[in-house]
Amino acid sequence: xxxxxxxxxxxxxxxxxxxxxxxxxxxxxxxxxxxxxxxxxxxxxxxxxxxxxxxxxxxxxxxxxxxxxxxxxxxxxxxxxxxxxxxxxxxxxxxxxxxxxxxxxxxxxxxxxxxxxxxxxxxxxxxxxxxxxxxxxxxxxxxxxxxxxxxxxxxxxxxxxxxxxxxxxxxxxxxxxxxxxxxxxxxxxxxxxxxxxxxxxxxxxxxxxxxxxxxxxxxxxxxxxxxxxxxx
Numbered sequence: 001x002x003x004x005x006x007x008x009x010x011x012x013x014x015x016x017x018x019x020x021x022x023x024x025x026x027x028x029x030x031x032x033x034x035x036x037x038x039x040x041x042x043x044x045x046x047x048x049x050x051x052x053x054x055x056x057x058x059x060x061x062x063x064x065x066x067x068x069x070x071x072x073x074x075x076x077x078x079x080x081x082x083x084x085x086x087x088x089x090x091x092x093x094x095x096x097x098x099x100x101x102x103x104x105x106x107x108x109x110x111x112x113x114x115x116x117x118x119x120x121x122x123x124x125x126x127x128x129x130x131x132x133x134x135x136x137x138x139x140x141x142x143x144x145x146x147x148x149x150x151x152x153x154x155x156x157x158x159x160x161x162x163x164x165x166x167x168x169x170x171x172x173x174x175x176x177x178x179x180x181x182x183x184x185x186x187x188x189x190x191x192x193x194x195x196x197x198x199x200x201x202x203x204x205x206x207x208x209x210x211x212x213x214x215x216x217x218x219x220x221x222x223x224x225x226x227x228x229x230x231x232x
Contacts, residue, residue, distance in 0.1 A: 028223045029062040029182060035216010037078035041197055042204035043094055044082045052086070054079030056214050058102075067113030072132070077101045080212050082198055093147040096198040098140050100212060102190070104168050106134030116176040127175040138166045138192060144199030157202050164194035166211075172218075184218035 036053040038044075044052070058076030065071055083095040111129045140162060144155045170188025177183050190212050195201040197210035 031220025142199030
């Protein structure tokens, strides 16, 4: 599953970067995401530890349908990790490291619908907060570890899955660096249908699902923008 998904992931990422150039008559953006990932689950308290964050990177395409609404496709890959020594529970010596790959479709609502240009077509270097929500397919490879003395805890557990649907929701801030470039700050949670992001379920709390978050920066190139006829 993971090998096929990773092939699909990188093919999708390539399409994200190439496709907008075939439709430059519309206002598209193609760009990248770079940041960090973290998680909440069986080996983490509700307040996550920044020291357990892993690198995250990917690509994105935006289609600005109206000044207020933007459709976005993303492909993001990251690493999450955790250790129950950092939780309020009695430490059992469990830890994990998981690679996560996500392809998602989301809608962004731009709070101001701010144009990068004045009514006279002059660049204005403005910013626009936004919120987003959508649907994603998440593939992951969990590597859970336990001290030898705690076996027979079997890892991987029987019935463990390596993919799940997830539900991205978050907020961000877009800033117009130039007539062609947008810079952004973004934070988003991914609520999942899986309890195996950390590779542990039955030996911990199988009633509670895991979730993860991405936070970082975006940089996108505006394609086909006509400042005199389209106001963001």
